[in-house]
Amino acid sequence: MDLEIVVQEAFSAEGVLSRAVDHFVPRSGQAEMAVAVAHAIENAEVLVVEASTGVGKTFSYLVPALLSGERVLVSTATKALQDQLFGRDLPRLISALGVPVSTALLKGRASYLCLHRMELAFHDANLSDVTSTRALSRIQGWSHTTRTGDMAELSGLDERSPLLPFVTSTRDNCLGAQCPKVSACHVNLARREALAADVVVVNHHLFFADLAVRESGVAELLPTVRIAIFDEAHQLNETGVQFLGKNLSTGQLLEFCRDLLAAGLQLARGLVDWLAVVGYCEQAARELRLCAGQQAPGAKLLWTATAPEQLDPLAWRAALLDIHQAFEQACEVLLTVSEIAADFVRLHDRATELSARALKFSQDAVPGCVRWVDVGLQLRLVESPLTIADAVKTRMLEPSALHSSTPALPAKSWIFTSATLGDDAKLSWFTEPCGLSDARILRIGSPFDYASQAALYVPLDFPKPGDAAHPASVAQSAAAWASRLGGRTMVLTTSLRSLKLIAQALQTALAPVGEIEVLTQGEMPKRVLVERFRQGSAGGQRGCILVASASFWEGIDVPGESLQLLIIDRLPFPPPNDPMSQARSKALEAEGKSAFNKYFLPEAAVALKQGAGRLIRRESDHGVLVVCDPRLGAMGYGKRLLKALPPMQRLESQAQLEARLDQLTKICTTL
Known part of the structure; x- marks a missing residue:
């Protein structure tokens, strides 16, 4: 049929x-x-x-x-x-x-237990503390009962655990067919x-x-x-x-150094001065990091010339060539011990690849790609297609x-x-x-009746997003509105800086009353944070207001009365100084197109639509969306952004908003 x-x-x-x-x-x-x-x-x-x-x-x-x-x-x-x-x-x-x-x-492969690396981890000096030893023993016990080796099966192990890289493999450190545990490889x-x-x-x-x-x-x-x-x-x-671009990070370089030292001292102690070889590579990696100097956490340095913006071109290229030479030397040393263990063969392959990447980044970028440097605790060099x-x-x-x-x-x-x-x-x-x-x-289209289930409010008298008073105004209003609901509020921010400012102001505003708990992204694992928010005031707990950014704009499902007020701090335009945004803008302008209309506005429309999608998840849900950005109602392009949102009822005043929140409170009381 x-x-x-x-x-x-x-x-x-x-x-x-x-x-x-x-x-x-x-x-x-x-x-x-x-x-x-x-x-x-x-x-x-x-x-x-x-x-x-x-x-x-x-x-x-x-x-x-x-x-x-x-x-x-x-x-x-x-x-x-x-x-x-x-x-x-x-x-x-x-x-x-x-x-x-x-x-x-x-x-x-990083999601699966590597039996070989788990054995090596018991001899790793970096994991000699009591906490790590106990965790390793627990993983070893589980390894005898699991069939899949999927680390997600192991309850209580945080996905952010620093132990995971020691018991899982990567493409770089996997020994492949030469691994002594290959027959049992998950x-x-x-x-x-x-x-x-x-x-x-x-x-x-x-x-x-x-x-x-x-x-x-x-x-x-x-x-x-x-x-x-x-x-x-x-x-x-x-x-x-x-994934289709290239990258090199000081984290990758230092991880190689850690693995090289561990393998050298365990499998070929005395045959090579491992401390000297590793020391040369580590020093080269640290010198590259020092080239970037003091930068704001999370900074992205656009890289359109020989070196990233603000950096000395000669010092930058010299640092990359030092890495190339240090890892070339490591390759030569590893050849002398390659017959002792497969670990050294794989380390040689890794050193060769890292050396080649350093050399590539010392040269001009591939046409049609954009380069930049992410600055944090480590330095990450990126070359990516648009x-x-x-x-x-x-x-x-x-x-x-x-x-x-x-x-x-x-x-x-x-x-x-x-x-x-x-x-x-x-x-x-x-x-x-x-x-x-x-x-x-x-x-x-959605089967939801947005006109009756949801309402939209845009406060036109709010400070503009660029105003220093804007985060405090968002927090003050959010505290007042959430108090009317007894919590049940999520605040989505467009940046981590705004997240911190708004969360701190909410803590200050709500702490004296103590009836609403402020949950902030980063305080605990995402899964735990969302579960607490879903619970809300159930079981005699305090109501919740969740302040989050980034990944919380999508993929979060909080149906029912746990979420009835969604606040977005500002229109989610891509940051204009982001290297990818700049490169895509220039490419459009070179074609005679408007970067704002063809890139920035569609990006904001889609992101706004994704964020708003957190509010109504079931046919029985009711709630209010507040966008604390007067540009949505005052600027001409606001019409296009409003059209991207579901057809919610439009609230025209603070009084109408408060009346709608009070109505939601009554609905919850009667349920």
């Missing part, structure tokens, strides 16, 4: 999903997207779908993919979403549809299972890392699947440019690019979907930088 017909029936009121999936409600938008995906699968098309919050896009792409009987690759934005797809959504649908489908989960097991499965779930970072260096296992996997689906596709371009368009066209969409030895592979179906992909009919914010301008476009 025709796949589109089968899919249409599955999503009907009497279909298999309504009979087998708890709480399934037929939605016209969900069925429309599913049929479009089925059509793309049958006709080997490229389909781009913007499916607004509430559509249920996961079922819309998984159902036709599972019913197709084809091999499928699904890529999503994060490891957490991978786990959700693999552990919850896929098993439910496979059971409901009754299809004989095998599934596999494939993450990057990474190899995951790759074998992925190659054998009908449906494989990966993440965008893994996909593009493989596209760049053909190392993660996707290179062998992709030619064998005919359907490739990218969920949360709005992150593809920014993720892709990270978009992934060329890579998508030549390395993905062209069948021969996937596997040169099998040019007769059947044409693939490519599905790209997200809740936010642009603010125009062509979704050009997404399709142009991703090389998908010729794709079929489908936009599915």
